[in-house]
Amino acid sequence: MVQLEKVSKSFPQAPRLLDGVDISVPTGCRWGLIGPGASGKSVLLKLVAGLLRPDAGRVILAGRDMTAATEDEQNEVRTRVGMLFQNYALFDFMTVAENVAFPLVRRGGVARDEIDARVADRLRAVGLAGSEAKRPSELSGGMKRRLGIARATITQPEVVIYDEPTAGLDPVTTSKVYDLLQADHEATGGTVLAVSSDVAALRSFVSRIAFIYQGKLRYDGPVEHIEEAEDPVVRQFVRGGMEGPI
Amino acid sequence: MTELVERVGAQALGMVEAARGLTNVLVRTLARTFRRRRGEPGEVLRQMFEVGNRSLVFIAVTLGFLGMVLVFQSSLQVSRITGDPSPIGPQFFKILVHEFGPTLTAQMLATRVGAGIAAEIGSMVVTEQVDALRMCGVDPIEYLVVPRFIACMVMTVALTIFAVVVAFFAGALTAKLSFGVNPATFINFAEAKVGDVLTGLTKCIAYGAAIPVVSGYCGLTAGRGSEGVGSATTRAVIGSSFTVIVLDFILSSVGYFVFQGGA
Amino acid sequence: MPVKTIAGTLGSTIVGLCRETGGMTVLLWRVLRALVPPTLDWRELLRNLHKMGNKSVPIVVLTAVFTGGIMVIQSGVFVRRFGATGLVGWGAGYAVFREVGPILIGLMFSGRVGANNTAELGTMTVTEQLDGLRALAIDPVRFLIVPRVVAMITMLFCLTVIGDLVAVIGAVVVAQALLGVSPWTFYWSMIEHLHPVDFTNGLIKALAFGFAIALSSCHFGITVRGGAVGVGRAVNNAVVAAAVSIFLLDFFLTYILR
Numbered sequence: 001m002v003q004l005e006k007v008s009k010s011f012p013q014a015p016r017l018l019d020g021v022d023i024s025v026p027t028g029c030r031w032g033l034i035g036p037g038a039s040g041k042s043v044l045l046k047l048v049a050g051l052l053r054p055d056a057g058r059v060i061l062a063g064r065d066m067t068a069a070t071e072d073e074q075n076e077v078r079t080r081v082g083m084l085f086q087n088y089a090l091f092d093f094m095t096v097a098e099n100v101a102f103p104l105v106r107r108g109g110v111a112r113d114e115i116d117a118r119v120a121d122r123l124r125a126v127g128l129a130g131s132e133a134k135r136p137s138e139l140s141g142g143m144k145r146r147l148g149i150a151r152a153t154i155t156q157p158e159v160v161i162y163d164e165p166t167a168g169l170d171p172v173t174t175s176k177v178y179d180l181l182q183a184d185h186e187a188t189g190g191t192v193l194a195v196s197s198d199v200a201a202l203r204s205f206v207s208r209i210a211f212i213y214q215g216k217l218r219y220d221g222p223v224e225h226i227e228e229a230e231d232p233v234v235r236q237f238v239r240g241g242m243e244g245p246i
Numbered sequence: 247m248t249e250l251v252e253r254v255g256a257q258a259l260g261m262v263e264a265a266r267g268l269t270n271v272l273v274r275t276l277a278r279t280f281r282r283r284r285g286e287p288g289e290v291l292r293q294m295f296e297v298g299n300r301s302l303v304f305i306a307v308t309l310g311f312l313g314m315v316l317v318f319q320s321s322l323q324v325s326r327i328t329g330d331p332s333p334i335g336p337q338f339f340k341i342l343v344h345e346f347g348p349t350l351t352a353q354m355l356a357t358r359v360g361a362g363i364a365a366e367i368g369s370m371v372v373t374e375q376v377d378a379l380r381m382c383g384v385d386p387i388e389y390l391v392v393p394r395f396i397a398c399m400v401m402t403v404a405l406t407i408f409a410v411v412v413a414f415f416a417g418a419l420t421a422k423l424s425f426g427v428n429p430a431t432f433i434n435f436a437e438a439k440v441g442d443v444l445t446g447l448t449k450c451i452a453y454g455a456a457i458p459v460v461s462g463y464c465g466l467t468a469g470r471g472s473e474g475v476g477s478a479t480t481r482a483v484i485g486s487s488f489t490v491i492v493l494d495f496i497l498s499s500v501g502y503f504v505f506q507g508g509a
Numbered sequence: 510m511p512v513k514t515i516a517g518t519l520g521s522t523i524v525g526l527c528r529e530t531g532g533m534t535v536l537l538w539r540v541l542r543a544l545v546p547p548t549l550d551w552r553e554l555l556r557n558l559h560k561m562g563n564k565s566v567p568i569v570v571l572t573a574v575f576t577g578g579i580m581v582i583q584s585g586v587f588v589r590r591f592g593a594t595g596l597v598g599w600g601a602g603y604a605v606f607r608e609v610g611p612i613l614i615g616l617m618f619s620g621r622v623g624a625n626n627t628a629e630l631g632t633m634t635v636t637e638q639l640d641g642l643r644a645l646a647i648d649p650v651r652f653l654i655v656p657r658v659v660a661m662i663t664m665l666f667c668l669t670v671i672g673d674l675v676a677v678i679g680a681v682v683v684a685q686a687l688l689g690v691s692p693w694t695f696y697w698s699m700i701e702h703l704h705p706v707d708f709t710n711g712l713i714k715a716l717a718f719g720f721a722i723a724l725s726s727c728h729f730g731i732t733v734r735g736g737a738v739g740v741g742r743a744v745n746n747a748v749v750a751a752a753v754s755i756f757l758l759d760f761f762l763t764y765i766l767r
Contacts, residue, residue: 089374365741472737476628
């Protein structure tokens, strides 16, 4: 369960990037976020993960108030959360297998051979079997992203956050990635937050979708109804039209 | 005029902010060092190897030349004033042990190791690997700074001992070749007392603790892109060097009062 | 897969050393050629002077104050033992002007301005701005590097002068506070035993150090490879090379200038 209550965030070069945003994602829901470039989507995900602190408002992640928590308490929550970063953020000083195993090793309480088995399993699921000993620098962009997904999901977390899971991928690979995300979600039943600039593909995956523009949420509801949204900005963006407020 | 005041004010605020961040890192590093759960001893050893391996030749060369210069200068002065070279060796060793050995080794390490730490950690910040570490429930200070902290303190002591040996024998060579001083006269450790050794050791540990903390802080606060990493590296070298000098002043004063009988 | 033997590592280190030294010599040649006749961009020169001076004066001044104090503390033992309060000024002054001043100020300058310079040039190389200049038929050496080299040498010279004087102030304060040596005694001690040549020798060293730092930082800046990590590595290498050069030059100059 993920909640944002009147969250605001400003940067020196982007004042009022997020302005009193309210979000409520129920447990088990697949929630998507779309919006124009530089509208604060990645920043919002980082606020959810507690990597950034909001200037105002509260963030509740997996039932815990992240805004009031210390770094140690936040770390404890994060062991139950997985995140795929926009630029993968893979550990370049570790091998592929070590990257995937890392969250599980840090969480503790799992035997070494169990860890190895689960790592092998994950790598097979994302199509990277056989690359265990490689370094991230030796992988292609698509492979790096799949490695990122494997690392984000190895602990079967309660909440998974995907920042641009299919950016720059061809349509076939895109649909394969979403098949994978769907299979993962059905297996674990956790909550999923996904940001994507590929609106069409994202719509096929999520059940609820939100649109952010100029610091505020202009739509947050079932994905089927977004095209008939009252807000003309939302309609223009979703339909990809050239004329309109944007 | 107001612009000048603004600038000075902004600088001062920046320094206060930096001081706060630095103290934060120092406190957390110390706390984590003593509270290490599931520590990876391999990492500390790896860092020690990094520090030592990359610095051995560098320190040998710089401190070797320094030893030669210092002995040359002091022999020159002595030959002009008293003409008796016998106190040079022992006095040189004494000052090497409690001042130039630790301080100049640390200055060299601040350059080599400080820049390295800031560059490594800074690159990780810029590529969001530090964020990824936090997402895996890892405290970046515990994982990145603490191993380097322990390793650097140990290696500063080790490398200083090495440096003192190199500098002393380089000095002995210079004394023999340029002024005909008998090595047997030069190589005399009598002047180095317990106080000198203690002062020198304390300095080594203080410097070895300061360099990774300052450089780690600069790395962790790196800005975006390659400029961010470059800037972090620069700040680390300067910050570490300056901290070493200030610590030198403080510890030298303390050493003087404690071991020389006070003011 | 290259074989990692001791001979191999030693060999590659030596090759690397030759490559960097060679690179710096080539750069030196190009810089000297551009200086005769002096065809540099005066605006760039002024801009660099301003920037480098701005960045380094505070840190050099602070370093110098503490260094002067440390030299007095070190000589404190002798003074107490031999009662030679009349020699404190001479001892501290000699050490600071001839050796410790130029070396420590040089190291600080290298760490501050040299590293910054390498980072800037490195970033420009990585973002292909140098190639961009060449495409506009502008010689990067003449336009970018020569002003920086001249600015760095000039700046280090001035900073050493300022630093030496400030170090003396620090020494005077500590001498009074710690050893009870009055500023007058200190002053007369300096005047009596020190010669102008002690001061100027240090400045000659400063010029040489400035040259070394400038060449090192520019060379490593423009030969950067590999993005953000490469820039960090270049800064590291530049500062190390400058430090080694400083100590090497110090040794030779001390011998020559005695």
